[in-house]
Amino acid sequence: MELFSYWRSSAAYRVRIGLNLKQLPYRITPVHLLRDGGQQHSEGYAALNPQELVPTLRHDGQVLHQSMAILDYLDEVFPLPALLPDDxxxxxxxxxxxxxxxxxxxxxxxxxxxxxxxxxxxxxxxxxxxxxxxxxxxxxxxxxxxxxxxxxxxxxxxxxxxxxxxxxxxxxxxxxxxxxxxxxxxxxxxxxxxxxxxxxxxxxxxxxxxxxxx
Amino acid sequence: MELFSYWRSSAAYRVRIGLNLKQLPYRITPVHLLRDGGQQHSEGYAALNPQELVPTLRHDGQVLHQSMAILDYLDEVFPLPALLPDDxxxxxxxxxxxxxxxxxxxxxxxxxxxxxxxxxxxxxxxxxxxxxxxxxxxxxxxxxxxxxxxxxxxxxxxxxxxxxxxxxxxxxxxxxxxxxxxxxxxxxxxxxxxxxxxxxxxxxxxxxxxxxxx
CATH class of the missing domain: 1.20.1050.10 (Glutathione S-transferase Yfyf (Class Pi); Chain A, domain 2)
Structure with missing residues (x-):
């Protein structure tokens, strides 16, 4: 798994926690939100994430957007430990x-x-x-x-x-x-x-x- | 089911669509966001929804907040027709x-x-x-x-x-x-x-x- 992340982004931080709680191995590709006029606006990153926001998670051929959708995805694909209760x-x-x-x-x-x-x-x-x-x-x-x-x-x-x-x-x-x-x-x-x-x-x-x- | 709704609230509108797609019967209790200094700030409503925002859904003894959480709940409790794909x-x-x-x-x-x-x-x-x-x-x-x-x-x-x-x-x-x-x-x-x-x-x-x- 590859997480496009910025150290201070709250949304990326959420996903890092979720990945760590599930003990999933992942590689961080930094996207510097302030450098080069914002690396999230680069052509390469925008092709991956049209919203030009972090995070993006690449897993198993999928390109996933939106931190909350990513956390739900992780909880469905890697159920334990669960991020949501049973009921x-x-x-x-x-x-x-x-x-x-x-x-x-x-x-x-x-x-x-x-x-x-x-x-x-x-x-x-x-x-x-x-x-x-x-x-x-x-x-x-x-x-x-x-x-x-x-x-x-x-x-x-x-x-x-x-x-x-x-x-x-x-x-x-x-x-x-x-x-x-x-x-x-x-x-x-x-x-x-x-x-x-x-x-x-x-x-x-x-x-x-x-x-x-x- | 009882939906606390305001006609022009986008968040309440989302839940109304979800309830209708699933053909669930519900009663609307209007909360006028501009009248009386905002009825969502009344003591009675704030006790039900501490964020003082619409919508709130009452179902089966539960008081549910946040439109997206409510739609997920409806999709879990009343699975068909599904609001989310299978995969x-x-x-x-x-x-x-x-x-x-x-x-x-x-x-x-x-x-x-x-x-x-x-x-x-x-x-x-x-x-x-x-x-x-x-x-x-x-x-x-x-x-x-x-x-x-x-x-x-x-x-x-x-x-x-x-x-x-x-x-x-x-x-x-x-x-x-x-x-x-x-x-x-x-x-x-x-x-x-x-x-x-x-x-x-x-x-x-x-x-x-x-x-x-x-």
């Missing part, structure tokens, strides 16, 4: 938590959005950072409440094994630290993040442990 | 197309983002509309290419039966029309949208056919 209600809960992060926070704070703000609207850095923190705080507040109110929350987002929601949470909390978001109001998120990062699968996926880390 | 590669393709729309276009153009721009940044309406069109055009361009380049594209996004990607495409093209996006460069998206809207399941889910339509 439909549990699966729906884990997916909703994951999508709160992957649909309602991350796309708003992505590099291309920041580039639009600076290049097209000339939004100053402090206001761009306020925007970034705002969507994290709105999302974290809801997620903290959803975790606290559910008996299904365990050592991890769902029970005592790491899964899909944890694959999304840890990269998002890495971003939260970069932007100095006060995690005080979200003790459950912080606790689960710490439990995840203590595991080798999560540790090896950290941005700073990537071959292309600055 | 892992096909499922990954359909999910990636769906997520291109549901993660990389829609969250950027959502009501709460527009409210942030107007209330916090005082961005004038024409620039907000440019932003909205920009992310649609970026996404549509990639999706058109992905559809044209794949032999799996049929009458619908994947083969000749409507599925998950079509559930996401039709609401997004409804938005494109509202914002006068020229669909000329995306003939495949327009063709599939038309094929979908000719089916009763999609027609009944249209915003203008909802009980809470203005």
């Amino acid at each position: 439909a209600a549990g699966r729906a809960r884990v997916r909703a938590l994951a999508q709160l992060l992957a649909c309602d926070i991350h796309p708003l704070n992505n590099l291309r959005v920041m580039q639009f703000f600076s290049d097209t609207w000339s939004v100053p850095q402090p206001e761009r950072d306020d925007w970034t923190r705002h969507w994290m705080q709105v999302g974290f507040e809801a997620m903290e409440r959803m975790l606290v109110e559910s008996v299904d929350t365990g050592r991890f987002c769902h029970g005592d094994s790491p899964g899909l929601a944890d694959c999304c949470l840890v990269p998002q909390l890495y971003n939260a630290r970069r932007f100095n978001v006060d995690m005080g109001p979200y003790p459950t998120l912080a606790r689960i993040d710490a439990a995840c990062l203590a595991l080798p699968a999560f540790d090896a996926a950290r941005p700073e442990h990537q071959p292309d880390a600055a | 892992a590669a096909g499922r990954a393709r359909v999910r990636a197309l769906a997520q291109l729309l549901a993660c990389d276009i829609h969250p950027l153009n959502n009501l709460r983002v527009m409210q942030f721009f107007s209330d916090t940044w005082s961005v004038p309406q024409p620039e907000r509309d440019d932003w909205t069109r920009h992310w649609m055009q970026v996404g549509f361009e990639a999706m058109e290419r992905m559809l044209v380049e794949s032999v799996d594209t049929g009458r619908f996004c994947h083969g000749d039966s409507p599925g998950l990607a079509d559930c996401c495409l039709v609401p997004q093209l409804y938005n494109a029309r509202r914002f006068n996006v020229d669909m000329g460069p995306y003939p495949t998206l327009a063709r599939i949208d038309a094929a979908c809207l000719a089916l009763p399941a999609f027609d009944a889910a249209r915003p203008e056919h909802q009980p809470d339509a203005a």
Whole structure:
């Protein structure tokens, strides 16, 4: 397997965690999102991924896009350890938590959005950072409440094994630290993040442990 | 089943299509996103959905959040007709197309983002509309290419039966029309949208056919 990845991309980070949890061997091909005007926009990469976003996973002749679709694919093709629970209600809960992060926070704070703000609207850095923190705080507040109110929350987002929601949470909390978001109001998120990062699968996926880390 | 819906919400529209395709009976409880300061922020609704977003689906004692998680749940609990193909590669393709729309276009153009721009940044309406069109055009361009380049594209996004990607495409093209996006460069998206809207399941889910339509 070949993962087209950028060390700081949250979406690539999610897939690295999933691959590591399943102990699947993979090779990283770095795509530098800031170098050469953005290597994701190169002709070669755009032919592989028309959205010109990371990650892309090559496996068994398939070219796979979108981190969440890739994680579902991995869970179907390599079922153990499972990233989703067995029951439909549990699966729906884990997916909703994951999508709160992957649909309602991350796309708003992505590099291309920041580039639009600076290049097209000339939004100053402090206001761009306020925007970034705002969507994290709105999302974290809801997620903290959803975790606290559910008996299904365990050592991890769902029970005592790491899964899909944890694959999304840890990269998002890495971003939260970069932007100095006060995690005080979200003790459950912080606790689960710490439990995840203590595991080798999560540790090896950290941005700073990537071959292309600055 | 009870669907908390708003007639113009893309995310609720996706779930209405999914429910209709599976011919599942459901009752709509309207949540007016603009009335009373946004009924999604009411205490009662926030208790049901801490993200204060639509849709929410109540089924069999479960309270389900996030449109994409709900569609996966429906496909697991009511397998026929299937919203996803049988093979892992096909499922990954359909999910990636769906997520291109549901993660990389829609969250950027959502009501709460527009409210942030107007209330916090005082961005004038024409620039907000440019932003909205920009992310649609970026996404549509990639999706058109992905559809044209794949032999799996049929009458619908994947083969000749409507599925998950079509559930996401039709609401997004409804938005494109509202914002006068020229669909000329995306003939495949327009063709599939038309094929979908000719089916009763999609027609009944249209915003203008909802009980809470203005």
